[in-house]
Amino acid sequence: MSGGSFxxxxxxxxxxxEVYDHEGRFAGWGHDTRTVLxxxxxxxxxxxxxxxxxxxxxGTYTIADHGGFRTYEGPLNVGHAEALGDSVVAxxxxxxDLGLSQRFFLMVLPDGDHQLSLALLSRxxxxxxxxxxxxxxxxxxxxxxxDPGNQSTNQxxxxxxxxxxxxxxxxxxxxxxxxNLLHRAGRWSGRLTSYDRQREPTGTVDYTEAVDPAEAAxxxxxxxxxxxxxxxxxxxxxxxxxxxxxxxxxxxxxSDDCSAWTPxxxxxxxxxxxxxxxxxxxxxxxxxxxxxxxxxxxxRDGSVKAVVHSWYRGEEHLGFTCGxxxxxGP
Numbered sequence: 001m002s003g004g005s006f007x008x009x010x011x012x013x014x015x016x017x018e019v020y021d022h023e024g025r026f027a028g029w030g031h032d033t034r035t036v037l038x039x040x041x042x043x044x045x046x047x048x049x050x051x052x053x054x055x056x057x058x059g060t061y062t063i064a065d066h067g068g069f070r071t072y073e074g075p076l077n078v079g080h081a082e083a084l085g086d087s088v089v090a091x092x093x094x095x096x097d098l099g100l101s102q103r104f105f106l107m108v109l110p111d112g113d114h115q116l117s118l119a120l121l122s123r124x125x126x127x128x129x130x131x132x133x134x135x136x137x138x139x140x141x142x143x144x145x146x147d148p149g150n151q152s153t154n155q156x157x158x159x160x161x162x163x164x165x166x167x168x169x170x171x172x173x174x175x176x177x178x179x180n181l182l183h184r185a186g187r188w189s190g191r192l193t194s195y196d197r198q199r200e201p202t203g204t205v206d207y208t209e210a211v212d213p214a215e216a217a218x219x220x221x222x223x224x225x226x227x228x229x230x231x232x233x234x235x236x237x238x239x240x241x242x243x244x245x246x247x248x249x250x251x252x253x254x255s256d257d258c259s260a261w262t263p264x265x266x267x268x269x270x271x272x273x274x275x276x277x278x279x280x281x282x283x284x285x286x287x288x289x290x291x292x293x294x295x296x297x298x299x300r301d302g303s304v305k306a307v308v309h310s311w312y313r314g315e316e317h318l319g320f321t322c323g324x325x326x327x328x329g330p
Contacts, residue, residue, distance in 0.1 A: 010036050010045065013115060015135035018175060019054045020274045022127045024258035026175050027054040032133060049076065055129065057097060068199040084195055088322045090308055095121075100128060103280075105295055107306040109324055113137040116297045116306040118278050132278045132297055173257035173276065180276035181302040183236055183255065185213055185330040188305060192323035194244045205321065207242035212330075214252060244321050245311050246288040289313055303327055 017030040030053025037046050043065035050058040059076035070081040072093050079093025079102070087108040094101050098121070106117040117133035174180060188209040194202045214235040239250040251267035253260045260279070261270035271281020271294065283292040291312040298305040305325050311318040 010038055012036075012138040013135040014138055015115075015133060017051070017053065017131050017133040018275050018277065020130040020132070021054075022129075024130070024173075024272055024274060026172070026275060027129070029053060030131065032135065034135075047077075055098065057095065059097070082199055082320070084199065084308075084320055084322050085193060085201065088308060090310070090320070090322075099123060105306075105308045106133075107297075107308070107322070107324065109299075109304065109306070114299075116299060118274075118280065118295055118297045120280060127272075130272065130274045130278070130280075132274050134297075134300055173273075175275045177276060177300075179302075180255075180257065180273070181298040181327075182273070182276060182279055182296060182305065183211055183253070183260070184302075185211055185236075187211070187328045187330075188325040189328065190323055190325040192242070192307065192309075192321045192325075195320045195322075197317050197319050199320075202244075202319070205242040205244050207321070207323075207325065208240070209325070210239045212237045212239075245290055245318060246285050249285060251283075290318075298327075 013034045013036070015032055017032050019027045019030050021027045030051055032051045033049070035048045037048075045063050046060055047063060048060045057076070061075060061077040062073040063081075064071045064073055065083070068083055070083055070089065072079045072081065072091070074096075076097065077093055077095055079091055081089040081091035081093070081104075083089055089104075089106050091102070091104040093104065100121045100123055102122075103120045104117065106115055108115050113136060115133070115135040117131075117135070119129075119131040119133070120127060121129040121131065188207075188211075190207060191204045192207045193204050196202050214237045235252060235254050237250065237252055239248070241248040243249065249267050251262050251265050253262055255261075255273065257273065257276075259270060259272050260281070262268045262283070266286050267283055268286070269281055269283030269292070271279045271283075273279050277300070278297045280295045281293075283294065284290070285292060291314070293310040293312070294307070295309070296305050296307045303326065305327070306322075307325060308320065308322045310320055
């Protein structure tokens with residue numbers, strides 16, 4: 001059983017996180033610091049974490065490496081994580097101090113000094129918070145290196161505070177960016193690594209995802225269904241090639257800026273959207289009877305996104321595809 005080491009994650013990490021509430025509305029910025037120290041020669045590290053924002057959390061926990069998976073041994077954090085190579089973890093864990101369960105992924109980008117993450121924090125099945133994180137590795141004392149998105153967002157590079165009046169941000173679904181980074185017209189491309197259900201790498205795929213605006217066609221949710229009655233954002237078409245378990249797919253998406261969904265078609269499903277930077281949702285590919293759990297986070301400058309896709313047939317887990325994709329404009 002293959003798995004990564006802790007070498008990519010050891011060190012001090014610091015960054016600003018965007019926090020969204022259960023309705024997908026911006027709740028505030030969080031300042032997140034983590035120090036990861038090698039604990040012993042038995043495959044363990046100790047993590048010291050402090051998060052200050054709409055909610056707060058601080059303390060330490062130990063992670064044990066078991067090759068293809070890791071266990072979080074408390075006291076602050078307990079649970080289990082899949083290790084996908086040496087740069088990606090996908091975890092299901094629990095924060096006792098908050099009383100919240102977490103579905104989480106974290107990816108170290110190819111440069112080795114930046115991380116992107118997505119945390120979905122729930123109590124039972126009720127989503128409470130979504131945390132979209134972007135971190136840089138600190139090489140020593142002093143100011144943080146430049147934020148990848150500092151130039152385009154005007155966010156202070158070593159402060160969790162964002163542009164403008166935070167109190168007004170809940171009504172701005174892009175949090176002052178002016179665009180949904182994941183759904184803007186253009187093309188995402190790169191090479192993703194595939195893993196089977198035992199987390200063994202099975203090769204790479206050249207993945208391309210093209211997004212194009214579409215003409216409105218009077219689409220809406222079914223009358224009486226919970227949620228927004230009408231899409232408020234421009235619909236868009238998505239065409240994807242390089243999927244490991246099926247052929248190329250194309251589908252139409254509608255959006256109210258806090259969520260996105262398909263009408264009927266060959267690929268159907270829905271996803272939550274957080275600030276135009278992160279999505280998490282389930283899609284069904286009819287022709288191959290596949291369930292496709294997509295989790296994606298774009299960097300603040302919109303140049304790259306981290307993706308972790310999980311594949312299922314019913315409840316049978318078939319494997320993962322993950323990696324970093326670059327954006328190319330229309």
